[in-house]
Amino acid sequence: MKSCRADIGTGGRSDRSFGLRLLDLAESVRAGLFPARFSVWTPYLYLLPATLITGILAIGLAEMAETSLHVLNRATFRPDPAYTLANYAAVLSKPVYLRIMLKTGFAALLVTGFTLLLAFPYAYFLVRTPHARLRRFLLVALFLPFLLGQVIRAYGWLIVLGKQGLLNAALAAIGLGPVSLIYTYGGVVLGLVQYMLPFAVLLLAPALTAIPHEVELASHGLGATPWRTFRHIVLPLARPGLVAAGVVVFTLTVTDFAMPEIMGGGANDFIANAIYDAFFQLSDAGMGAALGIVLTLFASLIVALAFLLVGVATLGHGAQQDAGAGR
Amino acid sequence: MRRGRGLERLILAVVAFDLLFLALPTLVIVVASFTAGRIVAFPPEGFSLRWYQAILEKRAFVDAFLRSAYVATVCTLISLPAGTLAAIALARWRLRHALAWQLYLLLPFTIPLVVSGLGMILLFGRLGMLGMLWPVGLALTVINLPFMIWGVAACVNRLDPDLEAAAANLGAPPLHAFVTVTLPAVMPGIVTGGLLMFILAFNEFIVSLMLVDARTVTLPVLMYNSIRSTITPDLAALSVVYILIAAVTVWLLDRLVGLETFLRAR
Amino acid sequence: MRRTAPYLRLPRRRFLSGAAAVVAAPYVLRLPRATAQEKPAEIIVRAWGGVWEEALKTGVSDPFTEMTGIPVRHDLTEDNEIRPKIWAAVDQGRVPPIHVNWDTTTNATKSALRGVTEDLGDLPNLEGLLPLAKPAGLEGWPLVNVYSYAYVLAYSEKAFPEGAPESWNAMLDPAFRKRVAMYDDGIGLFAPAQVAGGGRFEDIPDNMEPCWEFFRKLKANEPLLGEDPDFTNWFQNDEIDLACTIISNAREAKQNGIAVSWTVPKEGATLDTDALWIPKGLPENELYWAKQYVNFALSAEAQQAWCNALGLPPVRPGLEPPADLVGDIAYPASEADLDRFLRIPTPVLVEHESSWFERVNEIMQG
Numbered sequence: 001m002k003s004c005r006a007d008i009g010t011g012g013r014s015d016r017s018f019g020l021r022l023l024d025l026a027e028s029v030r031a032g033l034f035p036a037r038f039s040v041w042t043p044y045l046y047l048l049p050a051t052l053i054t055g056i057l058a059i060g061l062a063e064m065a066e067t068s069l070h071v072l073n074r075a076t077f078r079p080d081p082a083y084t085l086a087n088y089a090a091v092l093s094k095p096v097y098l099r100i101m102l103k104t105g106f107a108a109l110l111v112t113g114f115t116l117l118l119a120f121p122y123a124y125f126l127v128r129t130p131h132a133r134l135r136r137f138l139l140v141a142l143f144l145p146f147l148l149g150q151v152i153r154a155y156g157w158l159i160v161l162g163k164q165g166l167l168n169a170a171l172a173a174i175g176l177g178p179v180s181l182i183y184t185y186g187g188v189v190l191g192l193v194q195y196m197l198p199f200a201v202l203l204l205a206p207a208l209t210a211i212p213h214e215v216e217l218a219s220h221g222l223g224a225t226p227w228r229t230f231r232h233i234v235l236p237l238a239r240p241g242l243v244a245a246g247v248v249v250f251t252l253t254v255t256d257f258a259m260p261e262i263m264g265g266g267a268n269d270f271i272a273n274a275i276y277d278a279f280f281q282l283s284d285a286g287m288g289a290a291l292g293i294v295l296t297l298f299a300s301l302i303v304a305l306a307f308l309l310v311g312v313a314t315l316g317h318g319a320q321q322d323a324g325a326g327r
Numbered sequence: 328m329r330r331g332r333g334l335e336r337l338i339l340a341v342v343a344f345d346l347l348f349l350a351l352p353t354l355v356i357v358v359a360s361f362t363a364g365r366i367v368a369f370p371p372e373g374f375s376l377r378w379y380q381a382i383l384e385k386r387a388f389v390d391a392f393l394r395s396a397y398v399a400t401v402c403t404l405i406s407l408p409a410g411t412l413a414a415i416a417l418a419r420w421r422l423r424h425a426l427a428w429q430l431y432l433l434l435p436f437t438i439p440l441v442v443s444g445l446g447m448i449l450l451f452g453r454l455g456m457l458g459m460l461w462p463v464g465l466a467l468t469v470i471n472l473p474f475m476i477w478g479v480a481a482c483v484n485r486l487d488p489d490l491e492a493a494a495a496n497l498g499a500p501p502l503h504a505f506v507t508v509t510l511p512a513v514m515p516g517i518v519t520g521g522l523l524m525f526i527l528a529f530n531e532f533i534v535s536l537m538l539v540d541a542r543t544v545t546l547p548v549l550m551y552n553s554i555r556s557t558i559t560p561d562l563a564a565l566s567v568v569y570i571l572i573a574a575v576t577v578w579l580l581d582r583l584v585g586l587e588t589f590l591r592a593r
Numbered sequence: 594m595r596r597t598a599p600y601l602r603l604p605r606r607r608f609l610s611g612a613a614a615v616v617a618a619p620y621v622l623r624l625p626r627a628t629a630q631e632k633p634a635e636i637i638v639r640a641w642g643g644v645w646e647e648a649l650k651t652g653v654s655d656p657f658t659e660m661t662g663i664p665v666r667h668d669l670t671e672d673n674e675i676r677p678k679i680w681a682a683v684d685q686g687r688v689p690p691i692h693v694n695w696d697t698t699t700n701a702t703k704s705a706l707r708g709v710t711e712d713l714g715d716l717p718n719l720e721g722l723l724p725l726a727k728p729a730g731l732e733g734w735p736l737v738n739v740y741s742y743a744y745v746l747a748y749s750e751k752a753f754p755e756g757a758p759e760s761w762n763a764m765l766d767p768a769f770r771k772r773v774a775m776y777d778d779g780i781g782l783f784a785p786a787q788v789a790g791g792g793r794f795e796d797i798p799d800n801m802e803p804c805w806e807f808f809r810k811l812k813a814n815e816p817l818l819g820e821d822p823d824f825t826n827w828f829q830n831d832e833i834d835l836a837c838t839i840i841s842n843a844r845e846a847k848q849n850g851i852a853v854s855w856t857v858p859k860e861g862a863t864l865d866t867d868a869l870w871i872p873k874g875l876p877e878n879e880l881y882w883a884k885q886y887v888n889f890a891l892s893a894e895a896q897q898a899w900c901n902a903l904g905l906p907p908v909r910p911g912l913e914p915p916a917d918l919v920g921d922i923a924y925p926a927s928e929a930d931l932d933r934f935l936r937i938p939t940p941v942l943v944e945h946e947s948s949w950f951e952r953v954n955e956i957m958q959g
Binding site for chain 2 (some may be wrong): 027030041042044048054055058060061064078117118119127144145158160167170194209230262272276288293299
């Protein structure tokens, strides 16, 4: 295992003197612009670019909130200037939105459940296998799809599940089928599970690595069956990883757009699709924005609950000095 | 002990299933792309490279590919300094309200992509930034920045603060210490984050769908528009281009950082 | 609405028998302005996919490119998606994303009312078109209708050996559970549903309860919801027996050798039109060539090839109908024929259609 201090990026040593002179120049510029007495501000200077960039999102969200307070004037197709909560009332009172939310939430539960069931053994095997080459193979098999976007993967599934696709060709060869999985709720769930699997494994694996193998061996040595060791040692210790993976998969699914759009065939919309349709199909930006704010609140609530459960470090940017408190 | 072997078998069976499940769409796309027929069907009709030729000859595809590369480059160039500095700041100093900073910088993960995209349509529209390509790159930075921060933070956490202190004690001015001590130490994280940012932007779909139009359309959006009407083998050939790019990225990650880094306990 | 959805493409359809090969009859560019305008690098036309895009390509775009040397690119962005983008571009004073929008007349009218469309009144080829070409309830020519079409009841002949179904109520027959199809927003079915549900056509839009009752019963029959190419695909794969769709999609399946036919049931069928329009904000030379494109699309040559490929009656009178559609009940041959159809006035559609879509969505997403 290579360390994080791997010596890369230090090439070009040959013209070191030139580099150093350049650095001296930069240093003097810095000293002029940002003298040492300002150094208490250094951390905030470091945070400034990321803060500004993320600020774009915050302002966008504020724009959405403002937009959500105007109803659409159907004569001009422009927002009515008056402020109102009518869009929120409509979101909460129209049964169709409630149904879409329930369908989305149920799909997210299914996807989270299946993904964790499939991801846990993979992550466990990945961490525990003594064969370096096998581990490498498993990692490559995991990363390759991980780095492919949803459009590509959905396209692949359309080919697999389509009427003239691989699955039906295979079924026909053994005298079965055809089955129609494409453009169904089940098809969307299937596509999402496959999409989420690498996320879940990559979130679970570090948590499993953190469990010392000795603990398992000790449990084994004390006469516990592998099942018991698994249930009473591995599973509880892996909990932070499971929660992190579960939360990420759940929120990513609840807010997903591409899979229901491409694999759902029109009748299996998620909330994100309803938001998009309100904006584009109905030209009703206010209604779309109101739905969007509701979805954002819901997703944030899930993440906040997760933070309470496992601490920021597991999900966040992992300032490890604070991690102890979270675990 | 027989029950124990049962568990082992179960794990192996799930792993085998996962491997197939993960690989299936990719494999199927690769096979479909070499068909000699006009349709995607199984088994494919013959073998040919005609669809690869077809995508090279279609200007719209080549243009969209170049736009995606441009957008991904813009996104990576903005993310590298912004994400690296933020990760170092979060991990190295005990900030006041550190939790608030963390939560704030995680906004891109908690706000659904469709909402982020619509918010940026409204904002960029107001600023007159729609219809151009570089704001799309900026938008993709906005939504994926936590990946960059996460990649670098994983390394900063292992950075020995004494090392920097030592450099300072030896009289190294701040910028020298940063360039000669801090930066090399977090370089693997920067590489990881940068590669992730590039490939995520190259693949990004939903926010791009909202921000681009016919003059600025990127490859994933163009593919989506095509999928909606006909599933032709030229899209399979295009997808193989993506698969190759992903493969090169995996190779680079492995060479430069080591894939096993991702298994390390955090 | 009428967006296009994924389908696995079937073998190449046979050549359209009726559509004569596009004879590049010498077409004289009668320029509205005398000055020669610099040619743009390309003309971008928003289009629907499948048979629709192919028909536009062979009928209009390719001959236009041949004639002018300007490449034409078809943008398959969904019609609804492009609308807010064009509106925003015009509001913000930007160059719009496309040169020409091929759109439903209802959507085009919404854009015209918004004031984002260029006037086409100076196009020479407007002369001699059917009155249908003129937009209803609008001043001048902010858009031009290019052909009409009926939403017919298409059926597989195998499922109806006795002949065509007589009523739209056939869609509610439990025998066809999961084997009926409609547009995912219900477009085209509102008027027949109203009549078949026991209501009066004249009550649209004030009392449409019979229409919604029809959709609720249809929902119980678990219909497939799709977009243009889906219907072709579903008939070809033997997934449906009945569909409310545009003739072009059913005809495409028929020309691929599938035993599909269509009818106008006793309750009638909706007749509607599609339009072309040009967004405001184009540079002068691009606007000029966009207008030339629309002008060419209205020429006899282009109308003949384009509309015959679609199997739809053009707005230019006196053209040869496709041989397979001569005398077809769903292919109005004269203006008098148009009156046999249910025609909801465009202003009513503009005001109410999107709320009807919402209503159908509410019923169907259950």
